Amino acid sequence: MQYVIAFLEGIVTFISPCLLPMLPVYVSYFAGGGERTTGKALKGALGFVSGFTVVFVMLGALAGTVGSFLREYQTAVNIVSGLIVVFFGLNFLGVLKLNLFQGGRRSVKTDNMGFFPAFLFGMVFSVGWTPCVGAFLGSALMLASQQAHIVKGMLMLFAYSLGLGIPFVLSAVLIDYLKSAFNWVKKHYRVINIVCGSLLVVIGILMATGMLGRFLSLLG
Numbered sequence: 099m100q101y102v103i104a105f106l107e108g109i110v111t112f113i114s115p116c117l118l119p120m121l122p123v124y125v126s127y128f129a130g131g132g133e134r135t136t137g138k139a140l141k142g143a144l145g146f147v148s149g150f151t152v153v154f155v156m157l158g159a160l161a162g163t164v165g166s167f168l169r170e171y172q173t174a175v176n177i178v179s180g181l182i183v184v185f186f187g188l189n190f191l192g193v194l195k196l197n198l199f200q201g202g203r204r205s206v207k208t209d210n211m212g213f214f215p216a217f218l219f220g221m222v223f224s225v226g227w228t229p230c231v232g233a234f235l236g237s238a239l240m241l242a243s244q245q246a247h248i249v250k251g252m253l254m255l256f257a258y259s260l261g262l263g264i265p266f267v268l269s270a271v272l273i274d275y276l277k278s279a280f281n282w283v284k285k286h287y288r289v290i291n292i293v294c295g296s297l298l299v300v301i302g303i304l305m306a307t308g309m310l311g312r313f314l315s316l317l318g
Contacts, residue, residue, distance in 0.1 A: 100241055101257040103301065107234040108261020110294050113283050114234075121269055136271055143270035145213035147263035149220020154235070154255045158242045162251020165243035172246070173308065179240035180306025186236050187298030191291065234258075237298055240305065 111117065124146070168175050188194045238258040242251035283290065303309075 100245075101254060104238045104241060104254050104257040105261040107238050108258040108263070109265060110290075110297075111234045111258075111262050112265040113290065114294075118283060122273070124266070124270075139270040139273075140267070141213050142216040143267045145216030146220040146223070147259070147266055149217040149222075150224035151220075151256065151259035151263060153221050153224035154259045155252050157235075157239060158251040158253070158255025158258075159248050160251070161239045161242035162245055162248040162254075165246040165251065166248065168243075169246045172244075175243060175246075176308050177306050179243055180302045180304070183237045183240050183302030183305055184299050185302075186234075187295045187300075187302055189295075191295030191299070234294075234298070237301060244305065 165175060185194070235258065238255060242254040245251050245254060
């Protein structure tokens with residue numbers, strides 16, 4: 099169930115106010131400039147998603163490794179990681195006016211695109227857009243650290259990457275058919291932020307109190 103949470107956090111990251119408006123730029127990048135074709139867009143999108151997935155999974159391995167070393171201090175890890183996620187949620191809600199997770203507009207060169215250049219750009223994206231994806235990426239990393247196992251940490255961030263990557267791939271192929279859906283999301287950003295921020299706060303509280311593991315075990 100914790101992997102489902104990480105997957106959903108990836109989806110929410112995709113529709114975040116600083117990422118979704120830039121989607122046409124990314125789709126143009128995937129297409130490699132000139133006339134956009136489904137094949138070119140799909141190849142570029144898969145390369146892009148593979149790039150940031152590799153970096154995120156490596157971060158998950160690191161989080162899981164750190165968690166394994168701190169296994170004997172699991173209560174303290176739960177409290178600290180939970181409070182961090184609550185902080186992310188409050189900032190997402192606008193309760194804390196800190197510009198920690200605000201992305202910027204970045205121009206990208208769209209000539210001579212292929213799988214490998216898109217892969218490299220995905221790796222750059224994972225680092226350069228950390229302020230934008232930071233809230234939910236941070237929550238996924240905190241969940242990974244609580245697993246206290248390197249493989250579980252990697253799987254946690256792989257699930258997060260799938261949640262973020264699948265919409266990217268679908269959008270690259272179906273962008274012309276999804277414009278109305280994207281417009282609806284943009285019109286309701288405030289409501290989406292409230293729901294997402296509240297979700298982070300609840301998850302953080304459950305993590306800090308140690309109730310998240312018990313809750314997930316009941317669902318499992």
